[in-house]
Amino acid sequence: MTERKRRKPGExxxxxxxxALELVGKGRHFxxxxxxxxxxxxxVVPTSFYRHFRNMDDLGLQLVDELGLVLRRMMRxxxxxxxxxxxxxxESVAIFISHVQQNRSFFVFMAQGxxxxxxxxxxxxxxxxxxxxxxxxxxxxxxxxxxxxxxGDLELTCDLVVRTVAFSLxxxxxxxxxxxxxxxxxxxxxxxxxxxxFVGAAHWxxxxxxxxxx
Amino acid sequence: MTERKRRKPGExxxxxxxxALELVGKGRHFxxxxxxxxxxxxxVVPTSFYRHFRNMDDLGLQLVDELGLVLRRMMRxxxxxxxxxxxxxxESVAIFISHVQQNRSFFVFMAQGxxxxxxxxxxxxxxxxxxxxxxxxxxxxxxxxxxxxxxGDLELTCDLVVRTVAFSLxxxxxxxxxxxxxxxxxxxxxxxxxxxxFVGAAHWxxxxxxxxxx
DNA sequence: GCCACTTGTGTACATTCGTTCACATAACGT
DNA sequence: ACGTTATGTGAACGAATGTACACAAGTGGC
Numbered sequence: 001m002t003e004r005k006r007r008k009p010g011e012x013x014x015x016x017x018x019x020a021l022e023l024v025g026k027g028r029h030f031x032x033x034x035x036x037x038x039x040x041x042x043x044v045v046p047t048s049f050y051r052h053f054r055n056m057d058d059l060g061l062q063l064v065d066e067l068g069l070v071l072r073r074m075m076r077x078x079x080x081x082x083x084x085x086x087x088x089x090x091e092s093v094a095i096f097i098s099h100v101q102q103n104r105s106f107f108v109f110m111a112q113g114x115x116x117x118x119x120x121x122x123x124x125x126x127x128x129x130x131x132x133x134x135x136x137x138x139x140x141x142x143x144x145x146x147x148x149x150x151x152g153d154l155e156l157t158c159d160l161v162v163r164t165v166a167f168s169l170x171x172x173x174x175x176x177x178x179x180x181x182x183x184x185x186x187x188x189x190x191x192x193x194x195x196x197x198f199v200g201a202a203h204w205x206x207x208x209x210x211x212x213x214x
Numbered sequence: 215m216t217e218r219k220r221r222k223p224g225e226x227x228x229x230x231x232x233x234a235l236e237l238v239g240k241g242r243h244f245x246x247x248x249x250x251x252x253x254x255x256x257x258v259v260p261t262s263f264y265r266h267f268r269n270m271d272d273l274g275l276q277l278v279d280e281l282g283l284v285l286r287r288m289m290r291x292x293x294x295x296x297x298x299x300x301x302x303x304x305e306s307v308a309i310f311i312s313h314v315q316q317n318r319s320f321f322v323f324m325a326q327g328x329x330x331x332x333x334x335x336x337x338x339x340x341x342x343x344x345x346x347x348x349x350x351x352x353x354x355x356x357x358x359x360x361x362x363x364x365x366g367d368l369e370l371t372c373d374l375v376v377r378t379v380a381f382s383l384x385x386x387x388x389x390x391x392x393x394x395x396x397x398x399x400x401x402x403x404x405x406x407x408x409x410x411x412f413v414g415a416a417h418w419x420x421x422x423x424x425x426x427x428x
Numbered sequence: 429g430c431c432a433c434t435t436g437t438g439t440a441c442a443t444t445c446g447t448t449c450a451c452a453t454a455a456c457g458t
Numbered sequence: 459a460c461g462t463t464a465t466g467t468g469a470a471c472g473a474a475t476g477t478a479c480a481c482a483a484g485t486g487g488c
Binding site: 441450457458 | 475
């Protein structure tokens with residue numbers, strides 16, 4: 001075999017992964033899914049599962065890989081759309097929320113996996129978040145927005161930003177995808193969180209901070 | 215019945231809830247636990263389960279209630295030990311981590327439940343976090359540490375603090391409870407997160423923030 | 429054209445599951 | 459003391475589960 005070998009456009013492997021995502025999107029937790037359940041949702045006989053995955057954890061790991069692609073797409077779009085720095089946070093949060101809406105099941109899976117059953121999936125997602133924070137740091141450096149921060153403090157700030165956005169996932173998956181009002185509230189709140197963090201970063205000086213003294 | 219009626223010191227109800235927690239602490243995800251599995255772990259016959267819970271979701275809800283007690287104990291200890299304001303964040307994070315170590319399963323359950331299967335459990339945990347943030351706001355007001363913030367901005371800050379600490383749960387449950395070095399790293403990092411947030415709060419002015427301008 | 433291999437299917441089996449029912453026993457109100 | 463209620467037990471069921479094996483069908487290389 002040389003390269004692509006997908007014999008049919010609708011591969012069973014993709015059908016199974018999509019089936020798992022659909023179930024997760026319908027409110028089920030990934031850890032509670034069974035092999036038979038997934039194959040049933042995919043319209044495939046249970047035995048086919050083993051042609052592509054060793055067990056459900058394996059499927060979860062491959063879902064994490066696809067999740068990585070989704071996140072990279074989102075990052076690319078963010079970089080393309082954030083032209084002027086003064087709208088950086090507004091735009092970024094909006095793009096994030098838009099992608100969550102568009103790929104809801106993927107992000108629900110991500111939120112579940114962070115405290116999930118499989119240690120490997122956990123580590124995979126955390127690795128994606130680390131990568132995201134690292135790229136964010138590069139971008140901020142390139143835009144010359146954080147010249148007063150050393151590398152360690154920049155990394156700290158970006159990590160906190162990524163965590164804050166990731167946590168807002170738990171808000172987003174708690175409201176109906178059509179509840180535009182609630183989603184707008186979450187968007188505004190998340191943006192304000194980031195503003196608060198960046199105000200902190202702007203006044204941050206390496207070394208001991210005089211705590212709580214304004 | 216008037217008040218206490220526990221016929222035996224080891225009630226079956228507690229045995230079941232503890233059994234579920236033990237399984238969660240052993241790495242299992244709550245959403246994947248079955249009734250038989252829990253009763254087996256508790257050393258009880260499966261039928262006994264229905265004497266106390268209607269289903270697993272019900273047990274989860276009652277676990278959330280107990281989790282509330284754990285959190286309130288932690289809050290009380292924090293209030294008692296944080297005497298001088300200059301060590302506020304250090305002490306609070308240390309107390310948090312100590313309680314997580316002490317009640318590991320409970321907090322793993324909490325981390326799982328945030329993106330869990332049962333909407334009711336999700337809402338219960340979020341409600342606990344809201345309460346926690348609200349109490350934190352009261353304390354900061356009482357200590358006169360945030361006089362320059364209006365109520366809305368104080369609430370915003372406290373929410374972000376609680377989220378940040380809650381997110382560090384996913385770090386804590388990812389390392390072995392005996393890995394003191396890693397835990398110390400998490401403690402220091404979480405503390406620095408909070409310092410960053412409070413530096414932001416100290417320089418926060420209501421209304422539009424000039425983003426990223428130092 | 430043929431052979432090796434990947435992929436999908438059907439059947440099958442032992443386990444486990446959730447849930448029900450009838451029955452025992454201990455606790456409490458009165 | 460007695461009856462009512464709460465709590466625990468055992469056996470049993472139908473259904474669902476994970477996994478194995480044998481077989482069909484399509485594919486690529488030669």
